[in-house]
Amino acid sequence: MERFLVEKIVIGIKSGDEIFDTQSAAVQDISGDEIYYDNSEDALEIIRHSTAHLMAQAIKMLYPDAKFFVGPVIEDGFYYDFRTQEKISDTDLKAIEKQMKALIKKKFPIEQYSISKADVLEKFADDDLKQEVLKRIEDENITIYKQGEFEDLCRGPHVPNTRYLHNFKLIRVAGAYLGGDENREMLTRVYGTAFADKETLKEHLAMIEEAKKRDHRKLGNELKLFTFDDEIGAGLPVWLPNGARLRSKLESLLFTAHRKRGYQPVRAPEILKSEAWKVSGHYQNYGENMYFTTIDDVEYGIKPMNCLGHIKVYQNELRSYRDLPIKYFEYGVVHRHEKSGVMHGLFRVREFTQDDAHIFCTPEQIKENVIEVLGFVDDIMKSFGFEYNLEISTKPEKAIGDDKVWEIATQGLKDALDGSGIAYGIDEGGGAFYGPKIDIKITDALKRKWQCGTIQVDFNLPERFGLEYTDENNEKSQPVMIHRAILGSFERFIGILIEHVGGEFPFFIAPTQVIIVPIADAHLGYAKELANEMMEMEIDCEVSSKNESLNKRIRVAEKQRVPMILVVGDEEMNNKTVALRDRRERKQYNLTKAEFYNIIKEKMDEVHF
RNA sequence: GCCGAUUUAGCUCAGCUGGUAGAGCAAUUCACUUGUAAUGAAUAGGUCGGGGGUUCAAAUCCUCUAAUCGGCUCCA
Incomplete structure (x- = not known):
């Protein structure tokens, strides 16, 4: 393999932002920077995409009835979605790998040709999954790649020959909905990865193994921090003494941090009448994920959020503009009915405690308060050495309130971020049903992203509950609510912390110091x-x-x-x-x-x- | 919820094609009283996730169910 690297084999051309393989470049007469056979991002794109096709070819040989959907390159590998009558499990991966290696030895050239969409539809008339793929392609000319007997629609890019695909590993089998739509059938998905040389592949696999040792579920057990129990129920964590000591240290440090920043501790009940959840809109928008109970023929909902209690605290007195902003906080225990397949250690549970706060302020005060919260977030994250990403989530399909109000609120968040010069991403349609939000995301040991903190601007709940304050002109005005959590939940934050430090907690928070x-x-x-x-x-x-x-x-x-x-x-x-x-x-x-x-x-x- | 897999002692795991269970660590007791990553010996501990079925016989086969793991979908 070293030989290839030294020789600088060209496997593609980069023209602008687009990558072309040598096959396409020759046909279309494209010029640009050469992409060599190595571990650069561009080269891996070509290698992995080709390996995905090689895998499909092998699967087709082992499972002749297999029909293929899509096989894209992802962050550190690739996958292919397909359907077979036969069940495929992890143990079958070895056979597929073996078949792939046999195909590599045949040194098939990877050839490309293009035909019209009409012809392709005709050619794959009896392949419903190909038809699905074609529905998603707008081009009139479709390229097809062929290696040996196997051919598949594909934009490329591909390496010139299967002999360049030695260094791969199939990672796991999974299920995936056709087109990511849970109402469609579930296809089989095989994940794999590939590199230009054996050493890098080995290093990558070793890194994954190392990361698994940091898994908070494993460490939580080893360090006796928390546990789960079948008799208690799924997604309901039990904090053991070590974990509870760690957690209480975090709680107490964070309590002081809130007090220093002008937040008042408050506390409201775990269950509230369903009537209250109807006013807030949670009953209609979120009811299927809430737990309910009945007392003396009256239905109550176990709180999935803490806002309502804080609203009632606000309403307990008449408020003046001179009082604003008012900041209430609570370590609020909430219950949410998560689907059975989504529970994940402390990261995704059915009962958790939010470090929740609500800031009641005037519309003019939104920006400064959001900026202040962003600073609070940064202080906490820095103290633990976390890198984090910010993302603005905009109006979702299920939403309450005017478009105009949404627009103002979303702009408020953007202004605050732009004002403090912080980079952020945008998640279109990812907002809460009552308002847009800024999410604070942290990655775990295996580089999966988890939402931790959140900042949400809300004009809707103040409207629904008729919140008021007396303004400078002695007239009634409506305050804005900012919902925010810094850690998000103690459960998830501690889970991430465990993975971040690999169980070696800093002195100030270690359960046993x-x-x-x-x-x-x-x-x-x-x-x-x-x-x-x-x-x-x-x-x-x-x-x-x-x-x-x-x-x-x-x-x-x-x-x-x-x-x-x-x-x-x-x-x-x-x-x-x-x-x-x-x-x-x-x-x-x-x-x-x-x-x-x-x-x-x-x-x-x-x-x- | 969906696809695939897993579930055996407190923990980590053996147990081939059916003949009612084993190891290491942990625990307990005893001896040893130790100067920086495992002292030795003995003892105890499991209706093999739960229910039902097939069989002379089930940890092992079938079925339902629960939980967990990897993904998908979802996450106010």
Whole structure:
């Protein structure tokens, strides 16, 4: 393979933003920059697309009844959607790979020709999936690629010969709706990946394996942070002591952060009369995903959001423009009926706690308040070392309120983002039913994106609940509500944090911050004395006094990813010192008690959102 | 909800084509009293996710159901 890289084999031409393979470039007489056979983005596009076709060819040989839909290149690989009568499972991938390798050996040239759409429709008249593909193509001339006996409609680009496709791996089998429409049939999808050389492929696969070790579900179990239980129910997390300690540290830091920024803590019930959800529109727009109960013949809905309670707090007094903005926050426990197939560790659950807040303000105050929230988000994300993306979601199909109101609200969000010079993406039609939003997205260990925080501008609920304040002219005006969450939910945020740090939590939030290992029973008293002093300093601390060897106890503490391990024996006890072992460096430092306490105080003071 | 797979001791996993279960770690007890990543021995622990069926016999085959995993769809 090295030989190819050195020789700089040309597999395509880049003209402007478009990539052409050598076959098309020759036919259409296109000139531009040459794309060499290597791991560049453009080359991988060609290689992966060709590998997808090679896979289709192999599948067709093994499953002659197979009909193919589409096979695009995706972020780190490719897939192909198809239909067969026979069920295909992960164990069949090996056979498909083997067949692909056999095809590579035949060194089929990959040839291209083009025919009119009418002819293609005719040619594939008995292939309903091809007809579906053709419905989605507007061009009058369709190109077809042929390798050996196999041909498929395709825009390309492709490598010139199947012999360039050695370094691939089929990853998994999945199901996918035809055209992404859940009302259509489900096709079989096989995911795979490919590179220009074997080493890069190996590295990529190793990286995926490494990432799996950071999976929060695996670490949550190993570190005894949380669990799920069949008897309790799907999507209902149970927080174990370690996880609950971690979570309560986060809660308390975030509480202070809110208070510093002028938010008032409030609290409202878990269940509210359905009548209230009808006023808000949740009953009509979201009822199928809510849980209900009946008390004395009156129907109540378990809250899926906290806004209604906060609205009632606002309505408890008459408000003046001088009071605005008013900011209420609550760690609100909400329940949402998620479909059975979507639960995913702590990332997608049926009960979760939002760090939810509502800002009631005048329309003029939207921009400054959104900017302030964006700053709050940035403070939190930086403290944990998270990279995040922002996305504006606009009016969805299921929506309440005027188009004009939506327009104003959406513009308000854009203005705030533009005003603070932050880059953002746009998700058309992805907004909440009552207003547009800015979503804060973070990626997990396997690079899947998850929405965490959110900022939503809402004119609709204030209208529906008739919210008012008295303005400068002593007249009644309607305030705007900004819904916002920074973490999104404690569940999802902690899940992401676990993956981000691979279980090695920073000192300020670690469930067990210090573990003391007395060398022998004689040192237990001193260990407990240290532990008590640290508990006074609000440091979570454990004494490892089990009847095990010193080495074993250190090993266990390390595996539990405890940031600081103190070993104490005769020397430490007599001199009132500690031997501190660093989690990562495996080095020891001998410190006096006072020196050590200063270090941990400093570590705690480093954190402020 | 849909497609595919999985479910055996607290955890991680063995258990071939049917003959009622094993290992390592963890736990408990005892001995050892340890100076920076696993001391040794003994003991205990499972109606094999749950229901129904086939069979002389089911962890193993069939069926329904639940949960989990990988995707799809969805996520106020």
